[in-house]
Amino acid sequence: MISQPMTRKTKLISYVTVYLFSGILLITTSCKPKAEAPAEAVIEAKTPVTITNVKTEPMTDVIELNAHSSFLKKNSVKANVSGHIESIELNPGDIVEKGQLLLTIKTKESAAMDGYVPSDTSMRFKGLIKVKAPKAGIISSVLHQNGDNVMEGDELVVIAEQNSMVLLLEVPYELNQVVSKSKGCKIILSDSREFDGAISSRLPVMDAQSQTVSYIVHINSKVVLPENLIAKVRIVKTAKSNANVLPKGAVLANETQSEFWVMKLINDTMAVKVDIKKGLENSEKVEITSPSFLKTDRFLMTGNYGLPDTAVVKIK
Numbered sequence: 001m002i003s004q005p006m007t008r009k010t011k012l013i014s015y016v017t018v019y020l021f022s023g024i025l026l027i028t029t030s031c032k033p034k035a036e037a038p039a040e041a042v043i044e045a046k047t048p049v050t051i052t053n054v055k056t057e058p059m060t061d062v063i064e065l066n067a068h069s070s071f072l073k074k075n076s077v078k079a080n081v082s083g084h085i086e087s088i089e090l091n092p093g094d095i096v097e098k099g100q101l102l103l104t105i106k107t108k109e110s111a112a113m114d115g116y117v118p119s120d121t122s123m124r125f126k127g128l129i130k131v132k133a134p135k136a137g138i139i140s141s142v143l144h145q146n147g148d149n150v151m152e153g154d155e156l157v158v159i160a161e162q163n164s165m166v167l168l169l170e171v172p173y174e175l176n177q178v179v180s181k182s183k184g185c186k187i188i189l190s191d192s193r194e195f196d197g198a199i200s201s202r203l204p205v206m207d208a209q210s211q212t213v214s215y216i217v218h219i220n221s222k223v224v225l226p227e228n229l230i231a232k233v234r235i236v237k238t239a240k241s242n243a244n245v246l247p248k249g250a251v252l253a254n255e256t257q258s259e260f261w262v263m264k265l266i267n268d269t270m271a272v273k274v275d276i277k278k279g280l281e282n283s284e285k286v287e288i289t290s291p292s293f294l295k296t297d298r299f300l301m302t303g304n305y306g307l308p309d310t311a312v313v314k315i316k
Helices: 003-031 108-112 173-180
Strands: 047-053 055-071 074-078 083-088 101-107 128-132 137-142 155-160 165-172 184-188 194-206 212-219 230-247 260-265 270-281 285-290 298-302 310-315
Touching: 055 173, 055 270, 083 108, 101 108, 101 155, 165 173, 165 194, 165 230, 173 194, 173 212, 173 230, 184 212, 230 270
Parallel strands: 047 310
Antiparallel strands: 047 298, 055 165, 055 230, 074 155, 083 101, 101 128, 137 155, 165 212, 184 194, 184 230, 194 212, 230 285, 260 270, 260 298, 270 285, 270 310
16 A cells, blocks of 8 residues: 555655656757858959060150141143133143143234234234243142233243152140151051151241141152142151060059059069059050069069059969
8 A cells, every 4th residue: 555655655756756857858968059161162262364574675755746738839820911811732731842842822912913914925924932841840820711802911821740748747846846846747648658858948938827847858769649638747856775574564554643553473473553654655565664574574474454562363
């Protein structure tokens, strides 16, 4: 009778002990810090770039100015009698020789005697005056046509001497000293032909509106050009035989174009910013006057825009 209640009590104590132990174990386990997840690997971005080197070569600073073709010598053929033009033997653009017949003028006296036939044939007067070319050249303009009445002294024909063809170079006055010291130049026509030229003298008159002065440029080649053809004249302003140059794409600048720099490789994967000073430059190259670089130094050519002062790169 006594053993049965004692067994039930023992079982109850066992159940309570198990529940308490489980609770303590659960609380203890939950208080332990959770294991940290493994950190993700950091991927370092590398900018793909191409590289270039400093080269030592001749460098020139040039200026390009407009010029137009013109004949310096033009001969004006004038009428030496009054009358009307009987015939014209030429057209604008024709090339004539000295003494070649240009036109014929019939005097007004001869025209007044038309229809009169004198009995003495020795008194017949045709009144035809032949006008001939005083110089060889090209007919620049013909100012009258057949049948026109002309007065003595009227201009009839203008003959331009072909060997007097020059270019009149239009120079802003601020460049006057530069051009006056130059002798040779390069002439570029609109059809891409190029000729050597020589700057000979300056005209004494300045254009009041454009404030340009004209220089005479002779073409060192036998080429026939139409008058008033626009051409470019390239003049060397400064020249250096041994300049340290980089391609223009390797040189970077700020927004105001007051600071310049390049990105120089210090190893195969790292590029740093180096401030520079520029000298001569053209459409393709820039002279580096400071600092002095070695021919083995490598610089970013493409992919350099917008990089920080120190950048990780990958050479293509």
